[in-house]
Amino acid sequence: MRVLRLAFVILLAIVLIGVALANRQMVTVNLFPAQFGQYLGGTWSLTMPAFIAFLLVVMFGVVIGLIWEWLREAGMRAELSRRAAELARLEREVGHLRPARAGKQDEVLAILDTASTKPAGAGSTAVVPAAGR
Template identity: 60%
Template sequence: MRFIRLSFVILLAIVLIAVALANRDMVTLSAFPANFDQYLGGQWSVRLPLFLVIFLAFALGMLAGLVWEYLREAHIRREARRRSTEVQRLEQEVSHLRDRHASPRDEVLAILDRPKSAPAAAPADPAAAASLPAPR
């Protein structure tokens, strides 16, 4: 993987150097149409090599696309953040409920939650034992 990445970077560098060498001529880059700068005052143009204009246009296009996507996906990130906090709140609630119900305080719940393999305690009153149905 490292070799593929390195070879891609080298290939990209060669292509960029070739574009730069082929487009060394100076061009005038104007911010406004011809003769419009006389109304604004000052000089609103600059002379740059053509390859620099190409690279700057590419970089500004990439930056504009990055900002556009960041703003377009803002609602998705907001919803994910809201759901994440909701999941954390529910996990805390479940943890609290597990801690609270791990050892029941009620004797009836303790009897119901007792494992099936544990022996039943002998009733204190033998008459009460006779009235209960036989265990299965």
Template identity: 55%
Template structure:
């Protein structure tokens, strides 16, 4: 897996260098269309190599997609946190109930909870007063 990751990074670097070498020409990047910037004062354009414009646009697009997905999935994360807290609360309640009801406090319930005798074996429950056989 490490080799595949390294191979992917090397191929990506080669592709990026090839794009940069193929697009070295200068382009003018303007903030406002058709000389609108001159009415606001100052120079609102800059000359940059084309590959830099491409890379920055790609990085900004990736960042915008990351933020968009983070905001889109916020309700899913909120629901997961709520359900996780609910599960923890219910597991604690079940554990408490198991501890509290581990042993029956009533003799009748203790007799009822005893395992049934095997087939053909008739053994009276302990503590039972049965009449003597005749």
């Protein structure tokens, strides 16, 4: 997987360098239409190489897309939080019900139930019957 990722990054770098070399001419980017210049106080324009303008537009689109998706998924994140709280509440409830239920079982089932809820390595030892007895 690392090799594929590295190959993709190298290929992307080659393509971006090719685009940059092919579009080195200077372009003027107007931030507002010329008619608004008199109301905004001056000319709002930048002169830059064409490839920089292209990369800025792509980066702007990526940022807008990330913000859009973050806002779209806000409801999903809230639902996930509600479900996690409900799961924690139900696990606490089941944990409180186990000891009450264990008293009504016979002794063997109660021992098995407490052994299954005890964390691994918490002092539990396995008893192996001796051969020949």
